[in-house]
């Protein structure tokens with residue numbers, strides 16, 4: 001753990017408290033973390049930005065519409081969780097706005113992710129979502145305005161989290177949830193609602209970490225002629241063949257290539 005992190009109390013941290021004179025209570029120690037979700041950006045001095053501790057899973061939420069489903073952005077949220085070795089589930093909300101909402105999820109199901117179609121407005125999928133969230137510590141992440149807070153409110157009305165219409169949000173950069181907060185959920189679960197992001201910049205993931213978010217590509221890549229194939233334009237690339245034949249989604253392949261380039265390795269000449 002980095003020196004800086006040790007002195008920061010994060011959402012989800014377990015701490016030891018000491019009671020002093022009168023009413024005063026202080027945090028004596030942050031207990032060892034079972035997991036840590038952090039984003040990274042190579043431009044920052046220390047690079048790592050811790051988000052939450054002791055999570056059991058990350059639930060990546062997108063909307064079928066309003067805002068439009070953005071597979072590349074979803075892939076980036078998945079990559080952050082996978083790079084932190086956290087289990088990922090995908091939720092496609094606002095199913096009421098798109099009769100074909102499930103289609104967005106197919107590439108993710110094929111990759112092995114559990115995908116849930118929901119509608120916070122009319123209740124579709126909510127009981128299954130409850131099942132995902134019970135008895136665990138989960139963090140909801142995803143683009144802004146997709147309905148993360150609305151889903152939690154629908155499942156647990158007592159939370160009364162702030163939500164706002166996408167069209168009334170004003171200029172870019174605003175989101176309705178302004179800080180990550182943890183809330184009790186059900187009998188012994190916890191949920192962390194986070195401010196949505198419009199984009200996730202470079203986080204300096206290694207090529208290996210990027211690959212973790214693409215198990216679908218990894219499986220097919222076993223058939224590539226070269227072990228160090230980057231699935232760009234190499235001869236004998238099984239991944240390109242799979243994209244061509246529709247077995248692998250072009251969008252997932254596109255995300256993979258973009259992130260690999262960001263990892264700073266795609267520019268290395270293929271040898």
Ligand SMILES: Nc1nc2c(ncn2[C@@H]2O[C@H](COP(=O)(O)OP(=O)(O)OP(=O)(O)O)[C@@H](O)[C@H]2O)c(=O)[nH]1
Nearest residue numbers: 120145146147148149150163164165175176177196
């Ligand atoms: N039609 C429809 N609208 C929804 C649904 N879920 C949420 N909304 C609406 O979408 C808007 C945004 O919802 P929020 O819950 O604030 O979204 P959020 O993901 O928490 O947004 P941030 O806090 O900015 O990250 C609100 O107007 C909600 O009423 C849904 O299933 N269907």
Ligand SMILES: [Mg+2]
Nearest residue numbers: 148149176177
């Ligand atoms: Mg919110």
Ligand SMILES: [Zn+2]
Nearest residue numbers: 224229231237
């Ligand atoms: Zn290949």
